[in-house]
Amino acid sequence: MAAISREEVAHLARLSRLAVTEEELDTFAGQLDVILQAVAQVGEVTAADIPPTSHSVPLTNVLRDDVVTPCLTPEEALSGAPDAEEQRFRVPRILDEDVAS
Template identity: 75%
Template sequence: MTAISREEVAHLARLARLAVTDEELDMFAGQLDVILQSVARVGEVAAEDIPPTSHSVPLTNVFRPDEPRPGLTRAAALAGAPDSAEDRFRVPRILDEEE
């Protein structure tokens, strides 16, 4: 007995907006049945005493502690700018204003 029927495959195809032939419905039903059986087999193997894992080896963060440090002053930041005005970076206009 298959876990998924031709009608269910046809319904899934309609939801995915896929055009499938009658032959493809039979083929996909068989393929999806194999996939569902494989997933069920994995579920049988999973033991209650084994914690779920996302990686095969433990991961640790390598970030340094977040400590505030002094930043640039406005004058120091603008010192390397090609052009500035009113204590701000001045850049060329790229969009024209339409009136």
């Protein structure tokens, strides 16, 4: 049985903001299926008492003093912008949908 369907891949592409083509969907669906079947092996590790590792460095409380450091100039900040207006980054209209805060 396939680990992932073509529809699921299309959903993932939407979530990931990738306007994939129909042709790509066919290719990716097959490839992701192979990969996901292979990586599912991690499920064989079943012992419940294994803590997860998110960081390999044994550090905690790496904090910065609350001291101001130099900013970029607005010119530098906007230097890579595909489009700018009024010293702001310009973007096309945003769909009127709920935004998390």
